[in-house]
Amino acid sequence: MTAFQGIGIGQGVAVGPVARMADPLPAPADVASTLDLATETERANTSLAAVARELEARGAAAGGAARDVLEAQAMMAEDPTLAEEIATRLADGKTAEWAVHAAFASFRDQLAAMGGYLGERAADLDDVSQRVIADLMGVPAPGVPSPGHPFILVARDLAPADTALLDLDLVLGLVTSDGGPTSHTAILAREKSIVAIVGVVGAAELTDGTTLVVDAATGEVTVDPTPELVAATEQRIADRLALVNAPVVPGALADGTPVPLLANLGSAEHADAAAELGAEGVGLFRTEFLFLDQALAPTVEQQRAHYEKLLNAFPGQKVVVRVLDAGADKPLAFLNDAHEDNPALGLRGLRALRASEDILREQLTALAQADAATDADLWVMAPMVSTVEETKYFMAIAAEYGLKTPGVMVEVPSSALLADRVLAHAGFASIGTNDLTQYTLAADRLLGSVGAFQDPWHPAVLRLVQLVGEAGQHHGKPVGICGEAAADPLLAVVLVGLGATTLSMSPSALADVRHSLQQYTLDDARRIAAAALAADGAAEARAAATAATTPEMKEATSS
Secondary structure, three states: OEEEEOEEEOOOEEEEEEEEOOOOOOOOOOOEOOOOHHHHHHHHHHHHHHHHHHHHHHHHHHOHHHHHHHHHHHHHHOOHHHHHHHHHHHHOOEOHHHHHHHHHHHHHHHHHHHOHHHHOOHHHHHHHHHHHHHHHHOOOOOOOOOOOOOEEEEEOOOOHHHHHOOOOOOEEEEEEOOOOOOOHHHHHHHHHOOOEEEOOOOHHHOOOOOEEEEEOOOOEEEEOOOHHHHHHHHHHHHHHHHHHOOOOOOOEOOOOOEOOEEEEEOOHHHHHHHHHOOOOEEEEEEHHHHOOOOOOOOOHHHHHHHHHHHHHOOOOOEEEEEOOOOEOOEOOOOOOOOOOOOHHHOOOOHHHHHHOHHHHHHHHHHHHHHHHHOOOEEEEEEOOOOOHHHHHHHHHHHHHOOOOEEEEEEOOHHHHHOHHHHOOOOOOEEEOHHHHHHHHHOOOOOOHHHHHHOOOOOHHHHHHHHHHHHHHHHHOOOEEEOOHHHHOHHHHHHHHHOOOOEEEEOHHHHHHHHHHHOOOOHHHHHHHHHHHHOOOOHHHHHHHHHHHOOHHHHHHHHO
């Protein structure tokens, strides 16, 4: 029995045999075409259009985030700049297969060099290129295998077109050697609640038919598990199924202390599904997804319509909207197109919005109009606030538009260290644990070489959360958690023990966290949090918190 480690998506677990994705098509030969230029051009254009239509059809069938992803891929297939690159190579006497391959590879390298969000879009270009070349060759595009029985899908990475239409009755889990937490594979796996682990070193060694246990909660892939582990895993699967199907009740601790459980969303189209899973509102609506891939900022009218759709899905409930968080791994040409050597420490978040205040004002206008037209309880927050002065700035400009509850995100240590002064002005604080961990441990959260440092269990991060929680209690201001740390069932208990009053997460994690909170009182949560804080490192903090949940420890500390 051996094990490989990767990045788990969600909290699920699966067991089953491996079925591997077919290898990609080999690169076409760089040879001179035997056809005339007009014929090769027509071949290329026909296949590009055919693939675009196929992707659009798959997107329409899948709906949700998958539709957005596949429509973006269809646009890639018919991108005018790519068409020019292909035409240039055809004019040099190349075949359509080679021209498509070389043009897409050139663009892929450019995106990969950018890193971050755009870097992870490079895999999407690979998929489109493979589909076009397969169409030109008259062969099937590489896709999901059909072994005739349930299986664990193992692949280098999974194309959005394949992820969108996976048969969830057959695909028990997903293991990829490539991809990160913001790759499309991860995004769609979360949306579909697929048990998935991405970035698994050693996945290439897994062979068809080998039995795996895929534990997304720990990020561990176990090869040839013992019968005892298989039995324990099957029991966990049954327990989770019962948990997911349990009646939805408001989030609360065992002593009745309310802990509202909210959803992190990037699109209003996912709001109804989140509500069905028990979301008591929205703790983080990422408005940047309205802006990404846009040459110009969306108009006030376009934004207002999207915000109204979101707010209408949660009548009478809290909806926290984050104003545009651009920069770093989410660059926007119309906001800041200047080169930055270290964009994670550059003009991003509120800094970028202050430099282009008209974009911020248009967004606040749209939000105020949507608020006036709906019945939800709209809260608005600014990203990447690092000083008290920035806090005062955002509170003032939000007040100009009549927005009732403006607040700030705590994502950098400075705002956590000054939380008492920040919350003297802000209406609330929402802690983004992903970025707070990145900046506290000085480890880029998109850089695999320092991925081990990206752990919100680290006591340094927990201590900063505690400072914000204490400041919230002092001023009587809410303190939410909207980073993915809130989706960890045990860490969620710790965060409440440190002073968090609400938790927001991917909707698929709501049932697990709701169940975990029901096992502990507020005194328990504070005791477990204290145990984690006393540790020296992330692994030790998790182990100490786990030990503090045992009945023996509870009795020892209460006696």
